[in-house]
Amino acid sequence: MSKQAPARKSLKELMKSGEGLSGFPWPDRYVDFDIAIRRDGTWTYRGDPIRRQKLCQLFATVLQRDEEGAFWLVTPAEKGRIDVEDAPFVAVEMVEETDDAGRPVLNFRTNLDYWVAAGADHPIRVSVDAETGEPSPYIEIRDGLEALIARPVFYDLVERAESVDDGQATELVVSSAGARFSLGRIPL
Known part of the structure; x- marks a missing residue:
């Protein structure tokens, strides 16, 4: 065989x-x-x-x-x-769906019309500029190549986030495909 x-x-x-x-x-x-x-x-x-x-x-x-x-x-x-200059792709749209287990799945469309679902294989991360404090959110597309999440899409993502307090700070967290991603921490 x-x-x-x-x-x-x-x-x-x-x-x-x-x-x-x-x-x-x-x-x-x-x-x-x-x-x-x-x-x-x-x-x-x-x-x-x-x-x-x-x-x-x-x-x-x-x-x-x-x-x-x-x-x-x-x-x-x-x-x-x-x-x-920053990332090779830009995430220009986000659509939320539900998987078979009833969990939210956040799907992102890039400027080149590629769709990826945030999750373990496509993590979301937020980098904060040390000088300006400006957040730059990203989602991995493939092989270490990321998409910068466009500002309006990031605002939508923040609206969907849940606040988690640990006594010292409030962390904004989103879930997608069973994975959780931090969008940042705000000191109390």
């Missing part, structure tokens, strides 16, 4: 789902792509916005992050570092 290898998804399927083309050794050939992703999720080439979403989705399928946190477009033939 022979064991069949799992079927690989087509590039079109990867572009639609937001999954990445990975699992191959990175090539030695380096190319300067002159591509950047702005904080608002706009992909640029030589400083000009890339207006074709399908092209951005195609590039996103080969987007990877190395151990030092740098972002790369990596194909089996070549690699090139790209600049990312």
Whole structure:
């Protein structure tokens, strides 16, 4: 009895789902792509916005992050570092559903039309700027690549949060797919 290898998804399927083309050794050939992703999720080439979403989705399928946190477009033939101002994606919409167990599931849509459900595999985290105290919320999309949660979506998330007091601070917590995520603590 022979064991069949799992079927690989087509590039079109990867572009639609937001999954990445990975699992191959990175090539030695380096190319300067002159591509950047702005904080608002706009992909640029030589400083000009890339207006074709399908092209951005195609590039996103080969987007990877190395151990030092740098972002790369990596194909089996070549690699090139790209600049990312904050996160490579932006979560622009959130929809709450209920799973079979009656638990809430928070689904996020990115600027490239990828949907992910917050949970153990797609955690939410909030980073706070030490100087300004400004929160920056994120959700992991895949392989260490995150989406910055847009301000209106974050406000909706905060409205859904429950307050948990521990005597020293109030923590805002949201639940999704059986996982709990802290949105921050407010001292009492």
